[in-house]
Amino acid sequence: MYDKLIDHIRHNVCGTSIEKQIIIEYFTPKLFEKKEHFLKQGYICKLAGFVIDGCYRNYMLSTEGKEVNTGFGFENWWLGDVSSFVNQTPSLINTQFLENTTLLTITAKNHLDLLEKSQCFREYTSKLRSKATTASVVKLSRLSESAKIRYKVLLEKYPKIQQRISQRHIASFLQITPEALCRLRKSEIS
Incomplete structure (x- = not known):
């Protein structure tokens, strides 16, 4: 199970020797059922998760109370509201599983500790944030x-x-x- 995460890190941070044991000790496997929520709008995102198996959707509620999907995630994707997770502020999104899903989860505190202990994980996280920013810009440009x-x-x-x-x-x-x-x-x- 942890190998999927380690492989994903290796794939994204080429040429870096990976501190496998250090990294995996900060993650906890968790199973979620279809239709279960990982995160609800207005609550603080306490965990981030790496998808081992399954899929999810992110959505927001319109002013009329209608669910508007903003994205989907699958195996080898991360989930959680980055802003809420990092700043410990209320989330603007809901995350719901569309299949039974297995995650490797990490708390905000463990995430900070791991960033301090692992150069490899710092580089990986930085690269993912850069990719996420680019993806957001592309997504916005597609609206037209x-x-x-x-x-x-x-x-x-x-x-x-x-x-x-x-x-x-x-x-x-x-x-x-x-x-x-x-x-x-x-x-x-x-």
Whole structure:
């Protein structure tokens, strides 16, 4: 189980000798059930998690109380609200599991301790934050594109998303109705 995390660190921080034993002692495996929440809006994010197996969605509540999906995560992804986790402030997002999911979790305190003890983990965390910032900018720039293009990009990036995520959740993420998504899917087939 820990090997997936270590492999992910090695893949992202090339050429760095990894302090495997130091790193794994800070993580705790946890199992979550489908539909269970990892984090709720308004609460402080106490844990960050690395997905070993399973998937999740991030969503916000609109002013009308409607759930709006803002992203999905799968194996080898991290989850948690970074701002809430680091600053210990209320989260702006909800995170819910869409499948039974296994995580390696770390507390905010252990995360800080590990950053001090492991140069490799510091570099890894820095690289992930940089990638996340870039991904956020790209995601924002895509909002001006048509739903058809956003859907095509989503399928290219996550070819198996339709087997794991409901059409309702995908439609919410694309900011279209499920009926509009159905029409897009039909046009992709023909």
